Amino acid sequence: MTSLARDRLVGAVLLVVAIVWIALVLRTFPPAMVDSPTSSRTFPLASGIGLAVLSAIVLFGTFLPKKDGAEAGKVITVDALEWRSIAATFGFMITYFVALKYVGFVLATLVVLAAFLFFVLGKRSPWLLIGYPAGFAFGVWFILGKLMAVYLPRGELINLF
Amino acid sequence: MDIFLHALAESLSWQSVAATFFGAIVGLVFGAIPGLTYSMALAMVLPITFTMSNTPAIAMLLGTYIGGMTGGAVSAILIGVPGTPSAAATVLDGEKMARQGKASIAIGIATISGCIGGVLSLMVMLVSVDALARVAISFGPAEITALVVFGLSTICGLSGGSLVKGLIGGVIGLMLMNIGQDPIDAVPRFTFGFTTMLQGVDLLVAMIGLFAVPHVVSVLATYWRGKELHIQTGDVRTEMPSFRLLISQKWNFLRSAAIGTIVGAIPGTGGPIAAFLAYDQAKRWSKTPETFGKGEVAGVVAPEASNHAVTGGAMIPLIGLGIPGDPATAIILGGLLIHGIQPGPLLFMEKPDVISSIYILFVLAYAITTLIQLFGVRVFVKALSIPPHLMAIGILVMCVIGSFAIRNSLFDVGVMCIVGFIAYWLIKAQIPVTPILLGLVLGPTLERESRTALIMSEGDMSIFVTSGPALAFWVLAVVIVAGQFIASMRERKAARTALAKPNEPAAIQETTA
Amino acid sequence: MTTKRDFTERVGLSAAAALGLMLVPMEAARADFPEKQVEMVTLFGGPAQTISQVLADMMSKNLPKPVITVSRPGGGGAIGYTYTQAAAPDGYTIVFNSSSISTVYYQGNLPFDYKAFAPIAQIGVEVPVLAVRADSGWKDLKSMVDATKAANKKLRVGISGLGSFTHLASAALFNRVGLQVIYIPYGEGRAPAELLGGRIDAALQWSSQFAPHVKAGTINVLCMTSKAKVELAVETVTCDSAGAAGLDQTIWRGLAAPAGTPPEVIAKLEEATKKAVESPEFVKAAQNLGFNPLFKSAKEFGAAVAAEDKEIGELMTELGLNKKK
Numbered sequence: 001m002t003s004l005a006r007d008r009l010v011g012a013v014l015l016v017v018a019i020v021w022i023a024l025v026l027r028t029f030p031p032a033m034v035d036s037p038t039s040s041r042t043f044p045l046a047s048g049i050g051l052a053v054l055s056a057i058v059l060f061g062t063f064l065p066k067k068d069g070a071e072a073g074k075v076i077t078v079d080a081l082e083w084r085s086i087a088a089t090f091g092f093m094i095t096y097f098v099a100l101k102y103v104g105f106v107l108a109t110l111v112v113l114a115a116f117l118f119f120v121l122g123k124r125s126p127w128l129l130i131g132y133p134a135g136f137a138f139g140v141w142f143i144l145g146k147l148m149a150v151y152l153p154r155g156e157l158i159n160l161f
Numbered sequence: 162m163d164i165f166l167h168a169l170a171e172s173l174s175w176q177s178v179a180a181t182f183f184g185a186i187v188g189l190v191f192g193a194i195p196g197l198t199y200s201m202a203l204a205m206v207l208p209i210t211f212t213m214s215n216t217p218a219i220a221m222l223l224g225t226y227i228g229g230m231t232g233g234a235v236s237a238i239l240i241g242v243p244g245t246p247s248a249a250a251t252v253l254d255g256e257k258m259a260r261q262g263k264a265s266i267a268i269g270i271a272t273i274s275g276c277i278g279g280v281l282s283l284m285v286m287l288v289s290v291d292a293l294a295r296v297a298i299s300f301g302p303a304e305i306t307a308l309v310v311f312g313l314s315t316i317c318g319l320s321g322g323s324l325v326k327g328l329i330g331g332v333i334g335l336m337l338m339n340i341g342q343d344p345i346d347a348v349p350r351f352t353f354g355f356t357t358m359l360q361g362v363d364l365l366v367a368m369i370g371l372f373a374v375p376h377v378v379s380v381l382a383t384y385w386r387g388k389e390l391h392i393q394t395g396d397v398r399t400e401m402p403s404f405r406l407l408i409s410q411k412w413n414f415l416r417s418a419a420i421g422t423i424v425g426a427i428p429g430t431g432g433p434i435a436a437f438l439a440y441d442q443a444k445r446w447s448k449t450p451e452t453f454g455k456g457e458v459a460g461v462v463a464p465e466a467s468n469h470a471v472t473g474g475a476m477i478p479l480i481g482l483g484i485p486g487d488p489a490t491a492i493i494l495g496g497l498l499i500h501g502i503q504p505g506p507l508l509f510m511e512k513p514d515v516i517s518s519i520y521i522l523f524v525l526a527y528a529i530t531t532l533i534q535l536f537g538v539r540v541f542v543k544a545l546s547i548p549p550h551l552m553a554i555g556i557l558v559m560c561v562i563g564s565f566a567i568r569n570s571l572f573d574v575g576v577m578c579i580v581g582f583i584a585y586w587l588i589k590a591q592i593p594v595t596p597i598l599l600g601l602v603l604g605p606t607l608e609r610e611s612r613t614a615l616i617m618s619e620g621d622m623s624i625f626v627t628s629g630p631a632l633a634f635w636v637l638a639v640v641i642v643a644g645q646f647i648a649s650m651r652e653r654k655a656a657r658t659a660l661a662k663p664n665e666p667a668a669i670q671e672t673t674a
Numbered sequence: 675m676t677t678k679r680d681f682t683e684r685v686g687l688s689a690a691a692a693l694g695l696m697l698v699p700m701e702a703a704r705a706d707f708p709e710k711q712v713e714m715v716t717l718f719g720g721p722a723q724t725i726s727q728v729l730a731d732m733m734s735k736n737l738p739k740p741v742i743t744v745s746r747p748g749g750g751g752a753i754g755y756t757y758t759q760a761a762a763p764d765g766y767t768i769v770f771n772s773s774s775i776s777t778v779y780y781q782g783n784l785p786f787d788y789k790a791f792a793p794i795a796q797i798g799v800e801v802p803v804l805a806v807r808a809d810s811g812w813k814d815l816k817s818m819v820d821a822t823k824a825a826n827k828k829l830r831v832g833i834s835g836l837g838s839f840t841h842l843a844s845a846a847l848f849n850r851v852g853l854q855v856i857y858i859p860y861g862e863g864r865a866p867a868e869l870l871g872g873r874i875d876a877a878l879q880w881s882s883q884f885a886p887h888v889k890a891g892t893i894n895v896l897c898m899t900s901k902a903k904v905e906l907a908v909e910t911v912t913c914d915s916a917g918a919a920g921l922d923q924t925i926w927r928g929l930a931a932p933a934g935t936p937p938e939v940i941a942k943l944e945e946a947t948k949k950a951v952e953s954p955e956f957v958k959a960a961q962n963l964g965f966n967p968l969f970k971s972a973k974e975f976g977a978a979v980a981a982e983d984k985e986i987g988e989l990m991t992e993l994g995l996n997k998k999k
Contacts, residue, residue, distance in 0.1 A: 011588040024633045037620030040343035043608045085381035093578045298871040439961030483886040484867045495724035505886025
């Protein structure tokens with residue numbers, strides 16, 4: 001994808017987002033509670049319109065003749081490795097989120113971290129696979145959870161400690 | 162003098178020093194972890210102070226407050242994720258310095274700047290707490306609106322290449338914060354009927370997603386490309402900033418501390434606004450503004466001196482009038498009240514010893530925090546010797562825990578992931594991060610204050626320009642926007658003339674990139 | 675010294691707690707309640723949170739396991755209520771609740787009302803007061819009403835938020851005396867600054883916020899919104915006696931568990947709460963924070979909540995704020 005095509009895509013996507021946003025403001029917001037010159041709609045509506053105008057500028061700007069041809073023609077890609085790291089990062093967060101919900105902080109951290117190290121990062125050293133998750137889970141549990149009384153996520157099904 | 166000596170003896174007793182030390186450590190840990198803030202650290206140490214006598218209790222609260230402010234810079238510099246919203250501006254140059262192998266200098270200068278900023282703000286407080294408290298309350302919703310607009314005008318200077326894309330970033334930041342319960346009418350916005358959605362997007366949660374998630378993705382990608390940067394422990398020099406470096410920043414210290422003290426004293430504003438204003442001013446006054454955002458020392462000094470000066474500034478209405486300006490000082494007020502200390506004009510007459518103690522403990526807290534930080538630098542920078550991909554996963558775990566801990570809500574963890582996802586593609590689309598952050602930080606304040614002002618004036622827009630301070634900020638905002646516009650016109654003209662000369666294409670690439 | 679003791683205590687406690695939890699099976703007889711720490715959900719920051727922390731501290735002393743406060747703010751209390759309501763009715767999740775259960779419900783932000791909870795005990799009441807700047811010259815409610823009516827202008831009154839309790843209480847007050855009012859919503863705690871800054875004419879807030887300024891002579895407190903006189907941080911009369919006949923607006927604070935919690939568990943919590951609220955330490959801390967301790971048993975508390983809910987519902991309908999009708 002060239003940077004010209006990218007800007008065209010960005011402008012189009014954001015324009016659609018802005019239009020959907022404005023429609024949501026107009027259709028789902030309850031009417032104002034008290035008589036006031038501004039309401040809960042004012043700012044969302046203003047920012048929605050702002051985004052629509054700005055993204056339209058970006059979109060139509062791509063159809064204007066460009067002076068700096070070299071810059072516009074620069075090729076930008078999202079390669080396989082980048083997709084892989086996006087999938088890994090968000091996959092980790094989603095799995096961890098679900099694990100936290102059901103089994104609480106300690107167990108979730110132990111299992112999900114070890115699994116990530118083994119399956120995704122391809123680590124095989126038993127020291128790392130056991131030591132890193134265990135050190136992390138128990139270290140945070142003890143220092144933050146116990147000494148500093150930070151409330152850590154508790155599982156709905158199982159709870160260690 | 163007797164009162165002062167007595168307060169001094171009590172404040173420097175080993176109980177007070179130990180309490181400050183404990184508070185500072187708790188504050189530093191909470192501050193350094195994104196999502197855990199000094200407000201939470203204060204809420205956590207508050208019950209411990211219930212049973213303590215007055216002076217150590219105040220010592221522990223102040224230690225925690227100041228430690229928490231200082232801790233934010235550590236993660237901002239080392240991992241590029243601000244530990245507190247106040248340290249968000251520190252990321253811009255701090256992280257670059259760390260990548261250039263100057264992490265210890267960056268943390269050192271951040272700590273020292275913070276200490277100087279804090280002590281300067283205390284001096285202002287000492288001289289004129291009464292008068293300044295009065296000035297602070299003359300700032301109503303209309304004046305704060307103007308101040309925030311002035312803050313937003315910095316988007317122009319901080320948006321990098323394309324102004325339109327910078328503005329898009331700012332608007333998106335504002336839009337994210339619109340989700341959830343309306344701050345004035347309490348009506349639901351974009352909640353689709355779900356009660357949990359009333360929580361909306363929390364500033365801290367959004368900030369973690371914005372900074373941490375794209376960072377982790379890029380670290381993993383570099384790892385799989387086999388291009389991971391291996392920093393050996395030996396490479397990380399624990400070098401301290403030189404005296405000469407500090408002297409060269411003297412005006413920056415003063416300017417940033419002044420901004421921080423004033424902004425901190427106004428109820429309803431706070432650290433992030435002060436830090437960005439100071440950063441922007443430092444860039445404007447600098448002889449080499451182009452080095453900002455690329456690891457410029459002044460770009461670390463300004464936000465840190467300014468956000469620490471906020472601590473002293475925020476104490477002004479608290480001590481002078483008994484009015485807390487932000488959640489952190491509200492908790493400190495609770496701690497003082499429990500011990501039967503009612504801050505306000507009468508405290509100066511009734512309990513001058515308490516006032517003296519507060520001043521002394523404030524300095525003590527800065528001294529102890531600075532010492533811990535400067536010794537700690539050696540340990541902190543060791544974190545850089547952990548392979549980045551392992552570190553990245555640790556960051557992700559801490560960010561999940563941090564975003565959970567803000568409101569003990571898994572909903573916030575989900576929001577963090579979603580904001581991270583959006584942020585990743587926005588960065589890919591070359592929409593700059595700083596304006597998004599400014600939109601997040603300033604958007605809600607702008608909405609709340611401007612709508613309150615209009616309710617007050619029954620819709621009369623002139624309320625925004627009738628007072629002196631408000632008018633002054635509007636003028637400043639206009640000057641900044643106009644100045645930026647003229648400068649960019651000149652740049653474009655220069656670029657066009659440069660383009661005419663075919664033998665210098667490299668120069669254009671530099672300026673547009 | 676205390677620091678160190680607390681520190682070691684915490685380590686000791688946590689080690690013991692960890693061991694205890696590992697040994698005791700998950701489902702055990704309720705007779706031994708509590709076998710693990712009890713979570714007290716708090717809904718707001720500020721003074722209310724501080725009170726809940728003191729209360730949890732005191733309750734921990736009367737129970738074999740500690741009570742910890744867990745802050746779940748958002749949605750004007752809706753988030754914490756929803757969490758508690760959905761929690762297992764076993765007494766390990768309780769909520770530090772208040773009249774906000776009714777206001778949030780009638781605002782339309784909560785799909786259930788106070789009936790989703792089993793009352794444990796009332797802790798205390800909070801009575802807002804009406805304050806004006808001393809240089810306004812208004813010494814009592816009547817002089818304020820007369821002066822404003824004579825000048826034929828609207829009164830600017832600072833409150834905590836539209837639809838919040840202070841909004842309802844001031845609306846009830848000013849409707850009675852027949853004044854035209856613009857309500858200006860500030861977050862918690864900012865109204866006194868705005869009043870001192872001269873941008874509003876009056877503020878309806880908690881007495882402790884005004885106490886230092888009353889002593890310094892810059893603010894006059896005109897009256898309190900309860901019908902019966904209570905001891906506050908500032909000495910004043912009731913609005914009822916000062917011209918707003920019949921006005922009785924107070925906020926209650928108490929503890930509740932999800933509906934369906936076994937009565938013997940409730941009884942244990944109620945007992946611990948009673949001891950805590952009546953302890954001299956709690957009374958002193960509450961006094962310093964400007965909070966009025968008032969213990970009511972589960973039964974009395976339940977009746978009071980129901981009565982109050984009806985009143986708030988009617989008041990909100992009257993003001994056009996009721997979204998449940």
